Amino acid sequence: AQSVAQPEDQVNVAEGNPLTVKCTYSVSGNPYLFWYVQYPNRGLQFLLKYITGDNLVKGSYGFEAEFNKSQTSFHLKKPSALVSDSALYFCAVSPGGPGKSTFGDGTTLTVKP
Amino acid sequence: GAGVSQSPRYKVAKRGQDVALRCDPISGHVSLFWYQQALGQGPEFLTYFQNEAQLDKSGLPSDRFFAERPEGSVSTLKIQRTQQEDSAVYLCASSLVSGRLYEQYFGPGTRLTVT
Numbered sequence: 001a002q003s004v005a006q007p008e009d010q011v012n013v014a015e016g017n018p019l020t021v022k023c024t025y026s027v028s029g030n031p032y033l034f035w036y037v038q039y040p041n042r043g044l045q046f047l048l049k050y051i052t053g054d055n056l057v058k059g060s061y062g063f064e065a066e067f068n069k070s071q072t073s074f075h076l077k078k079p080s081a082l083v084s085d086s087a088l089y090f091c092a093v094s095p096g097g098p099g100k101s102t103f104g105d106g107t108t109l110t111v112k113p
Numbered sequence: 114g115a116g117v118s119q120s121p122r123y124k125v126a127k128r129g130q131d132v133a134l135r136c137d138p139i140s141g142h143v144s145l146f147w148y149q150q151a152l153g154q155g156p157e158f159l160t161y162f163q164n165e166a167q168l169d170k171s172g173l174p175s176d177r178f179f180a181e182r183p184e185g186s187v188s189t190l191k192i193q194r195t196q197q198e199d200s201a202v203y204l205c206a207s208s209l210v211s212g213r214l215y216e217q218y219f220g221p222g223t224r225l226t227v228t
Binding site: 004034036041042043044045046049090092100101102103104105106 | 116117146148153154155156157158161169171172204206216217218219220221222
């Protein structure tokens with residue numbers, strides 16, 4: 001069975017500082033990894049994905065993520081955080097056949113001015 | 114263009130009532146998914162359609178849950194004889210093509226409260 005772990009319930013950073021939101025996964029076979037963001041009272045929005053190729057993936061709003069196969073991690077990063085980045089972030093893996101994704105429990109990112 | 118829409122946005126049901134939750138996916142999207150999201154947790158997979166075919170319903174928690182997508186577009190998730198443990202946000206998502214490679218587009222969800 002596949003699983004996703006987001007070890008931090010909450011991440012706090014100051015505006016302008018770099019941010020990292022951690023994700024580790026467990027899956028058999030090649031992982032297909034995704035990050036989604038959820039703003040209050042809005043649906044989840046796709047940020048970026050890793051399928052194959054370059055381990056550094058760039059996505060929306062200046063976010064990027066680094067796939068590390070040996071550490072089974074897919075951490076979300078941004079060089080300079082904005083207050084508007086404050087939201088709930090979910091990591092997801094999709095290995096188990098068409099469509100079925102497993103999500104982590106989410107990490108609340110708070111960026112303080 | 115229009116995104117995924119869900120209705121109602123909020124539903125309060127008395128224990129034992131039946132409810133029906135509607136999802137309108139993005140036009141032309143082949144795949145449609147239902148998830149259940151409990152407070153403080155990530156979405157949990159319920160079921161998946163490719164066009165009108167329900168290819169995976171392994172996540173449906175009991176036979177009280179039923180989903181359909183008869184014409185390959187709009188989908189309805191029905192919960193019979195609701196229980197308090199059914200209280201959650203029900204998310205619908207669609208994607209352009211089938212398979213695990215493609216990102217999903219989510220609706221705003223329906224918050225179901227069973228009293």
